[in-house]
Amino acid sequence: DGxxxxxxxxxxxxxxxxxxxxxxxNLNHDAMYWYRQDPGQGLRLIYYSQIVNDFQKGDIAExxxxxxxxxxxxxLTVTSAQKNPTAFYLCASGTPGLAGTYNEQFxxxxxxxxxx
Amino acid sequence: AQKIxxxxxxxxxxxxxxxxxxxxxxxxxxSYGLFWYKQPSSGEMIFLIYQGSYDEQNATxxxxxxxxxxxxxxxxxxxxASQLGDSAMYFCAISPGFKTIFGAGTRLFVKA
Numbered sequence: 425d426g427x428x429x430x431x432x433x434x435x436x437x438x439x440x441x442x443x444x445x446x447x448x449x450n451l452n453h454d455a456m457y458w459y460r461q462d463p464g465q466g467l468r469l470i471y472y473s474q475i476v477n478d479f480q481k482g483d484i485a486e487x488x489x490x491x492x493x494x495x496x497x498x499x500l501t502v503t504s505a506q507k508n509p510t511a512f513y514l515c516a517s518g519t520p521g522l523a524g525t526y527n528e529q530f531x532x533x534x535x536x537x538x539x540x
Numbered sequence: 541a542q543k544i545x546x547x548x549x550x551x552x553x554x555x556x557x558x559x560x561x562x563x564x565x566x567x568x569x570x571s572y573g574l575f576w577y578k579q580p581s582s583g584e585m586i587f588l589i590y591q592g593s594y595d596e597q598n599a600t601x602x603x604x605x606x607x608x609x610x611x612x613x614x615x616x617x618x619x620x621a622s623q624l625g626d627s628a629m630y631f632c633a634i635s636p637g638f639k640t641i642f643g644a645g646t647r648l649f650v651k652a
Binding site: 465466468472474482512516527528530532533 | 587590639645
């Protein structure tokens with residue numbers, strides 16, 4: 425089945441450790457995104473990538489890094505520089521729509537990161 | 541800059557009744573897409589419905605319809621015949637280009 429997978433579902437790390445969240449899609453989408461969601465709030469864009477080997481900072485990129493070496497994969501690293509990394513992380517992918525807009529995004533199941 | 545405002549933090553609706561979730565937006569772009577997503581307690585984001593800024597007719601998808609009033613910059617979601625499984629968070633979003641901006645969400649509670 426086509427879709428987006430994120431692993432792991434739950435992740436626990438000690439403060440000061442870097443951690444990498446996996447995101448893989450087999451939808452053949454060019455665009456991929458990482459969002460952060462805090463309890464009771466909406467989604468905030470961390471990084472996005474329009475094509476392989478290219479990515480752009482979103483609204484809250486500080487303390488995070490990404491890579492896009494393959495079309496299917498867009499891993500997110502939460503570094504020790506991120507002051508409050510405990511959150512729910514969602515990966516998404518999408519395709520261009522009409523007149524410069526983008527179509528709906530397809531989301532993975534998310535990774536809940538807890539930093540102890 | 542684009543902005544989405546959802547003024548209803550929580551809404552209650554009786555099972556089998558219709559409910560309207562409000563969404564207003566702000567953008568200077570002429571071409572944009574409006575979206576509604578549902579987020580159950582499991583956390584996944586589920587796409588519900590899309591409205592293009594140039595679409596003259598309101599979008600409909602099964603029990604979901606989008607009441608699009610362009611001049612008022614309003615894109616309300618109407619859910620008809622509510623079901624218990626509709627209890628979830630609902631997010632309105634706008635995509636004038638590559639980035640998508642999400643609202644803070646409305647939590648819908650469907651009562652039996």
